[in-house]
Structure formats: C-alpha cells, structure tokens
Amino acid sequence: MPRSNVRNTPYRMKLTGSRSAKLSVKSLVSILDLNEADIDLLLRRADAPSPHGSLQGKQVALLFYENSTRTYNSFQTAVHQLNGTVCGFSGVEGTSVLKGESLHDTIKMFENYADLIVLRHPNDGAARWAADISSVPVINAGDGQNEHPTQTLLDLFAIKKTQGRLDNLKVALVGDLKYGRTVRSLSQALSLYPGNTLYLVNPPFLPLPEPLKQWLREKGVKIEERGSLEEVMSLADICYVTRIQKERMSGVDEFLRVEDSYRLTRRHLTGVKANLKVLHPLPRVKEIAVEVDSTPYAHYFAQARGGVQVRRALLELIAGRGD
C-alpha cells in the first residue's frame, strides 16, 4: 500500500525578507531571542528540501526530563534526517537524575558528548540556566510553564503557510491563557509584526497575565478581551485553541461549569472568514469537537506536521555544517 501523499507532502510556501544565512543567536531559549530576520530565515529553511548530511558526524543530546511524544520524536526524526546521531533520555527513569544529579552537572556531562543539547525540563527557567553554563548550544524544548519556542516556530510556520503573512492578522486565543506557555510565546512572537490583533477568550480565572498584556500593548499589539467564542469567530483569521488543564483548576466543579463555553464546535464555524484556520498545539482533549476535524478550517494536524521541518531547520542553522 502506498504511503500517504498528505503525510509526505511538506509545507511549501513563499516567504519574503532577509536572506541572511545565520541566526543572530547561539542558543534558542525564548522566542524573544529571535528577531524578525531569524524567524524569516528559519521558516524559509523549514520550507526548503532537507539538506542531508548537515549533521553528519555530529551528535545531539536530547535531555527530556519529562516524557514527550511529539517534541521528542520530531527532534529525533529531524536529527536523523540530517544524518546526525542522538544520545540522552526521555523521562528520568534509570538516569543519574534520580540519584540526585543536578541539572548543572548533567549539562556539564552531556556537553562532552554532544554538539548541541535539546532540553525539556519541568522547572521554569531551566533552559536559560543550561544555556548560560553550557559550552555547546542549547535549544529549549519546553521549560515548565515558561516557554516552548520551537512550538511557537511551528505555530508561526502554520500561520505563514495558511495566511501568507505574519502581520495584520486577527488571532483569537482561546482556553487557558494563564498557564499555557504556547500562548505566551505565540503572543510575544506576533508582537514582532505590525498590525496584529489578539482576541482573548478565556475562563475568568485563566486570563492572560496582566504584565504580559501590558507588554504586548507597549509593543503595538491590539488586545481585545471577549467573553465568548461567538463574539470572535466571524472576525478571526486564526483561532488558536489551547487545552484547559483540570489540574490547574482550584476546583473541578469550577472547570466543568465553564468547559462547554470554550469548546469549539461546528456551530461556531458558520459565518466565519474563508481564510480562517483553527490551530491547536495538541494534545487535544475536548476543547475542539471531533466534528470540526473534517471542516476546511481545521488545521491542527497539518500544523503538527510542520514540527519536523521547523526543528530540522533549527538544528541545521544552530549546529549544522552550513550550505
């Protein structure tokens, strides 16, 4: 049986802007480490054919203190596509971490083995600390509730792919805007581009943090707080839905009371713009009804498909052998 064409079809898109071939940073810890030219370069490179051999003879340490399916496997696949090798762990079972080894010592060990470290860690700020002490570049694959910049890059990749631009967009952010690190990073990234409007649709107890709202406004992002999905769906170019995590609720009853109010269904998709795309960092639980999957607006699985491309581009630009 032939392999699915859809799965094997990479994103192809036209990007404009700087053609610089180097990133301005050695490591990637926060999406704000990157400037507009860096993001343009990364998205352009992600859309280009894979340069086999770019990591030939190089080793990448994947240090995942928390289990991860998508991020771990997409990084691993990306390294293999570039002919590199991987070492490290996914989950701390059987590692020296369980014996009490500090992050500092683990980083100092693995910098001897690898040309690049990809780190996922449960504590906020762990990636910045690792990047500061490591002699090799560090890519943040998620640090606690703080940042997940490679997820943001693939979110931007999907937005650019579907809308043709990253500026002058109307983006609805839906769900847990307080603890969701993807929302924080995406909103910050969109602030690099002029004319963007964010519609915030969240339960009252999960708002976007006030300092972040203030910061975004200072950067020129227009922010409108809306009470329901109905108010924003006809306006939005992008509807970015996030999972509301029950474990963050002070009471499960509180969550159950509001759950359906932030659940996207087919009913919300009447009268929307033709170019609307629904994105989600995945995994999805109940916040997007399965009936939405078959509409032309659902783009979350295609969005995830860009994960390998974006991470491959990042690995290549940070640790690769160049053109």
Added chain:
Amino acid sequence: MLLDLLELKGHRAGLLLGQSSHRLGKKDILIVAEYELSELAEQKLAILAPDSTLNFVEQGKVVRKKRPQLPKLLKELVLCVNPQCITRVEEVPPKIRSGEPRTGEFQCYYCQHNFSGQEVQFV
C-alpha cells in the same frame, strides 16, 4: 530587620519619625554615624524605600545627596518568588531584572516571572 539589611549593627544610629517634608509631606530620618553604605545595602534601600534620599554629612554639613541606585540586573540580591523557578530548586545564583524602582516591578532573568516590590525576598 532594617539593622540587618542596611548592615547597621555596631553603628551609632538615631531615628526621627514624622518630620515635615516639602516633597513628601512627612518623612522619617535615619541618622547613622561613621557609616559607609555598601553597594548591596544601597540596592536594598532602593527596593525598600525608592523615594528615600541619602545625605552625606561631614563636619556637620550635608556635602552630597543622592537617591539609592538600583542596577538593571540584580545579582544574588533578590530571590525569585516563583516556587517552580530553577533558582528555587537548584543551586543557581538568582538574577533579577529590575524595572522602574518606583513602580516596583521585578522579573526573574531565568523564568521571566514578574513580581512586585512588596513581594521581594532578599537572598
């Protein structure tokens, strides 16, 4: 607490409360003899009392006045208040970015958690 924070122990000091002030209406005055304010103590003062003025007195005359200064990056002075921050679970020297002292805004260099001057805990 103030004695410790400003390293006043062992110095002769006096406190005048509720003095009139053109700028603030009322002010308290702390007088310390033969005392040199360390950089660290000055930074703590800038956090605790951003509106304060330091008067340097020699032979009974004020020879210099200044506001306590706070650098943009505070190293090993203030703890991050986020219990999930890497600096609270591992031996990481805390680094905190300071905003405008009067608005009392601080941000952890590592985890980017924002907090106010009222929440500040010194190392």
